Amino acid sequence: MSKKPAPAAESASRTLGLPKETLLAWYDDMLLVRRFEEKAAQLYGMGRIGGFCHLYNGQEAISTGACAVLTPDDYIITAYRDHGLAISRGVDPKACMAELLGKYTGTTKGKGGSMHFFDREKNFLGGHAIVGSHVPIGAGVGFAIKYKGQQNVILVFMGDGATNIGAFFEALGLAQLWKLPVVFIIENNRYSMGTSVTRSSPVEDLYKKALAFDMRWDVVDGMNVLEVYQKVKQAADIAKKDYLPSLLEIRTYRYRGHSMSDPIHGHYRTKEEVEEQKRSDPITLFASILQEEGLADESYFESVEKRVKKVVEDCVTFADQSPEPPLEELWKDVYLP
Amino acid sequence: MHVVSFREALNQAMDEEMARDERVLLMGEEVAQYNGAYKVSQGLFAKWGPRRIIDTPIAEEGFAGIGIGAAMAGLRPIVEFMTWNFSLVAYDQIANHAAKMLSMSGGHFSVPMVFRGPGGAARNLGATHSQALESIYAHIPGLKVVMPSNPYDGKGLLKSAIRDDNPIVFIESEMMYGDKGEIPEGEYTVPIGVGNVIQEGADVTIVSWSKVLQRFTIPAVQQLKEEGISVELIDPRTIKPMDRDLIVNSVRKTNRLVVVEEGWPFAGVGAQIAFEVQHRAFDDLDAPIARVTQEDVPLPYASNLERASLPSVDKIVKAVHSVLYRG
Ligand SMILES: Cc1ncc(C[n+]2csc(CCOP(=O)(O)OP(=O)(O)O)c2C)c(N)n1
Ligand SMILES: [Mg+2]
Numbered sequence: 001m002s003k004k005p006a007p008a009a010e011s012a013s014r015t016l017g018l019p020k021e022t023l024l025a026w027y028d029d030m031l032l033v034r035r036f037e038e039k040a041a042q043l044y045g046m047g048r049i050g051g052f053c054h055l056y057n058g059q060e061a062i063s064t065g066a067c068a069v070l071t072p073d074d075y076i077i078t079a080y081r082d083h084g085l086a087i088s089r090g091v092d093p094k095a096c097m098a099e100l101l102g103k104y105t106g107t108t109k110g111k112g113g114s115m116h117f118f119d120r121e122k123n124f125l126g127g128h129a130i131v132g133s134h135v136p137i138g139a140g141v142g143f144a145i146k147y148k149g150q151q152n153v154i155l156v157f158m159g160d161g162a163t164n165i166g167a168f169f170e171a172l173g174l175a176q177l178w179k180l181p182v183v184f185i186i187e188n189n190r191y192s193m194g195t196s197v198t199r200s201s202p203v204e205d206l207y208k209k210a211l212a213f214d215m216r217w218d219v220v221d222g223m224n225v226l227e228v229y230q231k232v233k234q235a236a237d238i239a240k241k242d243y244l245p246s247l248l249e250i251r252t253y254r255y256r257g258h259s260m261s262d263p264i265h266g267h268y269r270t271k272e273e274v275e276e277q278k279r280s281d282p283i284t285l286f287a288s289i290l291q292e293e294g295l296a297d298e299s300y301f302e303s304v305e306k307r308v309k310k311v312v313e314d315c316v317t318f319a320d321q322s323p324e325p326p327l328e329e330l331w332k333d334v335y336l337p
Numbered sequence: 338m339h340v341v342s343f344r345e346a347l348n349q350a351m352d353e354e355m356a357r358d359e360r361v362l363l364m365g366e367e368v369a370q371y372n373g374a375y376k377v378s379q380g381l382f383a384k385w386g387p388r389r390i391i392d393t394p395i396a397e398e399g400f401a402g403i404g405i406g407a408a409m410a411g412l413r414p415i416v417e418f419m420t421w422n423f424s425l426v427a428y429d430q431i432a433n434h435a436a437k438m439l440s441m442s443g444g445h446f447s448v449p450m451v452f453r454g455p456g457g458a459a460r461n462l463g464a465t466h467s468q469a470l471e472s473i474y475a476h477i478p479g480l481k482v483v484m485p486s487n488p489y490d491g492k493g494l495l496k497s498a499i500r501d502d503n504p505i506v507f508i509e510s511e512m513m514y515g516d517k518g519e520i521p522e523g524e525y526t527v528p529i530g531v532g533n534v535i536q537e538g539a540d541v542t543i544v545s546w547s548k549v550l551q552r553f554t555i556p557a558v559q560q561l562k563e564e565g566i567s568v569e570l571i572d573p574r575t576i577k578p579m580d581r582d583l584i585v586n587s588v589r590k591t592n593r594l595v596v597v598e599e600g601w602p603f604a605g606v607g608a609q610i611a612f613e614v615q616h617r618a619f620d621d622l623d624a625p626i627a628r629v630t631q632e633d634v635p636l637p638y639a640s641n642l643e644r645a646s647l648p649s650v651d652k653i654v655k656a657v658h659s660v661l662y663r664g
Contacts, residue, residue, distance in 0.1 A: 050460055050461030050638070050640065051459075051460065051461030051462045051463060051466075051638060052462060052466070099638075102461070102638055102639035102640055102641075103639070108638075109639075110637065110638060110639030110642065111463075111464075111637040111638055111639065111642070112463055112464075112637075112638055113461060113462075113463045113638030113639075114638075115463055115466075116463055116464075116638070128465075129463065129465050129466055130422070130423065130425075130426065130465050131395045131423075132395065133426070161394065161395045162395065164394035164395050164396045165395050165396055165397070165398075165426070166396070166398050166399065166426075167426075192394075192395055193366070193367055193371065193374070194367055194370065194371035195366070195367065195370075195371075195392060195394070199370075199392060200394035200395070201394065266371075267370060267371070268370065268371065324639060324640075324641045325637070325639050325641065325642055327641070327642070327645055329637070329642060330632060330634055330637065330642045330645050330646055331632070331634060334633075334634045334635065
């Protein structure tokens with residue numbers, strides 16, 4: 001039995017018949033994520049952000065396209081490369097920046113740092129830094145949704161490298177066995193640190209890992225925000241309506257080093273490869289679609305650039321002016337009374 | 338003698354043991370082509386090739402188990418965890434299998450292997466990436482736990498660990514890999530289970546190991562010396578088996594003890610040392626034993642909270658003052 005979904009019905013237009021405001025908001029969001037990360041890189045370089053800092057550059061179409069599918073009651077969980085997904089989910093970028101600087105106004109009061117953004121109001125369940133461990137936790141949220149009889153979904157994001165760890169397979173097996181409303185999303189950026197998918201996984205087509213569980217799957221071009229939206233939406237709709245999980249392999253690319261303390265290419269990939277990949281940049285691609293469809297022009301893009309620049313500057317000002325967490329915080333949040 | 342970094346010392350130990358024994362191999366994430374996440378295996382892949390220096394996917398439970406099986410079948414694997422935090426994913430393999438195999442099989446199968454990698458906090462890495470886990474490994478019968486604090490001990494102990502017929506938990510520190518120290522030109526080993534008196538003293542014994550010893554305890558001892566307090570400083574080097582006689586005999590002389598460790602207080606290694614000492618040298622103690630540990634909380638990211646949680650020079654000096662009844 002093939003679980004490959006039928007190809008999406010020919011959309012009304014390249015832009016899926018979506019309203020202009022929606023599409024322009026997506027563009028703004030992608031650019032905000034890009035510029036936020038560039039600022040984070042700069043601040044890391046200045047020693048103002050500590051620890052490990054994993055940036056999202058190149059993967060913006062995924063956070064924007066996937067989060068656009070969600071309603072406020074849906075959930076999202078991811079790994080440590082979490083800035084983009086948090087921002088696209090609507091977590092206040094000011095709080096994100098403050099968190100990076102270890103401030104009290106940050107997403108977790110300065111306790112989690114870059115790898116551990118959380119936001120209860122946005123149903124953003126983290127930010128998790130042990131590779132793959134959050135995948136069963138995400139499935140558990142699916143369990144609760146179904147238990148309560150809600151029509152919601154959780155998107156569980158992970159890297160390609162995470163699909164090699166035991167927790168991933170256990171989570172997939174349980175989710176399919178118990179028919180949980182979960183969309184497992186592999187952000188396949190081709191590398192886990194310095195190890196290519198070819199060297200880490202016996203199957204290069206990571207969606208095939210769904211086959212062992214007879215789970216619905218799909219492959220998605222992660223450079224195209226419209227395709228991301230469309231395919232995540234299909235999977236989310238099925239999860240909500242039929243309580244069935246999917247595994248999506250979204251193919252993307254990371255522009256920067258694994259984290260800010262790793263080289264951009266080093267020995268594991270060439271500079272040429274990185275440059276070549278940047279030619280199919282998701283933001284540039286989307287801009288050209290908007291332009292070709294007559295939805296935006298150069299002056300629009302310039303105005304977004306200005307607006308986003310201001311937002312990011314405001315984030316830094318806010319973070320700068322925020323206090324450090326008070327020392328009593330050290331003993332708080334360890335247990336509930 | 339010549340000066341090497343901690344990472345070079347560990348690298349030499351593995352390289353020499355691989356030359357000495359064909360059964361020794363190294364396996365872990367990024368150990369081969371990337372030359373190690375922290376460059377401890379620098380050059381080993383180029384020298385020994387993919388048969389013996391093996392990159393693994395992110396599959397700790399899997400490759401820890403593969404190491405155990407390979408050891409049962411006659412090899413002597415070194416399994417590197419990128420950091421010890423990730424060993425928790427493989428804790429079942431280490432605690433339930435590596436540790437128990439010899440006993441449970443009635444002596445049929447031993448597990449001669451080394452699990453190694455950096456442990457403890459580095460800086461701003463947050464709760465899951467900053468853990469000093471020696472006590473949870475030392476708790477399990479069948480495991481030996483080794484924690485060198487300098488390049489000389491690092492090389493000598495790692496060679497002993499690789500030659501040892503038992504499963505060894507070998508905990509390094511990311512913050513110490515660049516530390517420099519003298520080692521002899523030729524071959525040497527440091528025995529497992531033997532502690533080291535770093536400095537003799539009369540007023541108080543301090544037991545401390547690994548990174549906190551280098552970063553906090555030694556500077557504190559220096560500061561105490563300026564105050565006229567003479568510290569006997571002991572580095573046990575091996576957490577299990579612990580060199581208890583060395584510590585007890587020292588306390589019989591100084592009559593006071595402070596244990597400084599990076600881990601959490603509850604059921605920590607220092608609690609065990611304190612038990613041993615009160616049990617065997619109760620009448621020699623002139624003050625209750627003091628401990629300096631990390632606060633009993635998950636370690637936060639923000640620098641000020643992180644500093645407040647971890648041991649510090651100040652906390653050590655205060656603890657010494659307390660056992661000397663000085664304000
Ligand atoms: C269990 C575990 N092992 C190792 C690590 C160290 N580590 C952090 S990220 C990473 C690579 C993960 O790659 P991937 O899943 O592809 O995600 P990406 O970084 O590409 O987003 C590794 C090995 C970890 N955090 N957790
Ligand atoms: Mg990856």
